[in-house]
Structures are given as C-alpha cells and as structure tokens.
Amino acid sequence: MALNEFGQDNNAYIPVATPIDGPVDHPVDGPIEYQVEYQAPSNPMLLEAMSRPRAAGHLGILIVASIVLQFVVVFAVMVASGESFDPEKQDTSLSLLVATVAIGLVLVALAAGMTRSASCSAASIGLSFSNWKTDCLLGIVVAIVSQLAFMVTMLIIFLAWPGMQDQVEANPERINQMLPPMHPVLLVGLITLVAFWEEAILRGVLVTHLRRIFGSWTLAVLVAGGLFGVMHINVQTPVMAIPLAVLGVIWALFMIWRRSIIAGVVGHALFNLGQLFMLDHLTKTAAGV
DSSP, X not given: OOBOTTSOBTTSOEEEEEETTOOOOSOOSSOOOEEEEEEOOOOGGGXXXXXHHHHHHHHHHHHHHHHHHHHHXXXXXXXXXXXXXXTTSHHHHHHHHHHHHHHHHHHHHHHHHHHHHTTOOXXXXXXXXTTHHHHHHHHHHHHHHHHHHHHXXXXXXXXXXXXXXXXXXXXXXXXXXXXXXXXXXXXXXXXXXXXXXXXXXXXXXXXXXXXXXXXXXXXXXXXXXXXXHHTTTTTSOGGGHHHHHHHHHHHHHHHHHHTSSHHHHHXXXXXXXXXXXXXXXXXXXXXXX
16 A cells, blocks of 8 residues: 555545535535545646646756766766776776766756655655555566567567677677676676666656656657667667667556556566576577586
8 A cells, every 4th residue: 555644545536525515605504515526646747746848957957967977977987097998898897887877876866856846756756665565576577578578579670670680699798898797796786776777767757757748658658768778779789779668668657557666676677687697698608608
C-alpha cells in the first residue's frame, strides 16, 4: 500500500461529499443532505502544478548542466593524467566511469530540487519508495521482459539488415574499452548507480516533463525512448540505438504503471549485469579460456 505523508492510501479512491441540492451559499432551515462520490486519486506524475514553459525550462537546465559537468570532469581527468591521458587506459576509463556516475547523481539532486521548487513532490518524478519491496521483486520481471525484448529486436535487425552484423560484433569490444576489469562488488555498485540515475533522469524526469509539454504519455514515452537509444551511440555502435530505444520504452511503461522508478532501476541493473556476464563468457570462450 502506498501511503502519503498523511498516512493515506495514495491508490485508494477519495470520498468527496457534496450537497444533493447543489452548493449552499446561504443559510438554510433544517439539515443539509449530502451525497458521497468517490474520485480517483490525483497522479503526481501529471505535474499539474508545473507550467509547460517551466517543464521545458527544467529540461533545458539539466541539458546545460550535463554538458558543463562533463566538460569539467573530462578536463580535470586530463589535467590529472597529464601527458599520459588515454581514455582507453584502465585507470582513466575507470575514473571517467566513476565521474559519469557522480554527474548523474548531481543531476538527480538538481532535478529533485527544481521539482520541489515547482510545488511538486519527489514522487512526481518517480522517486517514490513506498512500495519498494514489491517494486524490487517486480524488477526481476522487468529484467526478463527486457532481455526477451532485446533478443527479439536483435533478431529482427539481423533479418532486416544483414549488413549490420559487423556493427553488432564490434559492440562488445567498445563495451570492454569502456568498462575496465574491476572487483565484482565495485562493478555491481557502479552498475546499480548508473541504472538509478539513468532511470531517474531519463524516465522519471524526461518522460514526465515531456508528457507535461506534449500533453501525451505516448509521445513522451516514444521520444524519451528514442533519446535513450541515441545517447548511447557514443559508447556503443550506432545499430544498438534501436534495441536500447525499445528498452527505454519498456522501462518508461513500468515507471508509469508503478508511479515509481524502482522496478525500472532493478530491472535495468539486472539487465546490464546479465549482458556483461554473457559478454565476459563469450570473450573467454573466444579466447579459449
């Protein structure tokens, strides 16, 4: 049961009493008869207290902040590395990965602050933890659905565009360059944090704000899914934007259904870990290990 700050069930219908004979704006003789109607609870993700220009402004601020933070981090790593700066080196790639996670968490904090300043709760961008146990278990289902959708999408790509096979085969190498060998606990921690900030920003913030701007969940989900796929082109091969866009749509739908990003975070993290496990297995098999 999802309880709000007053201990009320957010998912329960709200009883509203109204006079049977209409609004009473003058003294009357005798008792007033009321009828009780049950109204559906308001969905905080509709961002009703936020204007469309303000929603667009929030997205613009996050984009600018992301670009500035990435520039500062890369510059700092380059200065710290000196002449030995090489993004493909293990130490450098690990530093950039950790910095990316830090940037993501800063953006989440910034988004939460801007949302609260617009008289909207943290739950309006999916930061709701009232049903976290159920959502964590549901995350396993999200991971399974995501894996099946990924496999089906890749199969369609192979059948429709056989020439894309070279890009798909080159993708594991690009992922290996991005993720240096590290302790399993550190890997799980980083993957989980990446999943958290990506779900918070690209689903919790982006989808809800696009819905506020466009007035349509469908358009918001499709646009956000496409952007999720495109933003991974710099770390993966271009063809991977297609299955990743499909995953972005799936995770957004689960967020809208649950009114929380938790199921998506768990499913996202499990999916990524599963992909890395298969990648490691294939790499060792190819090397004859």
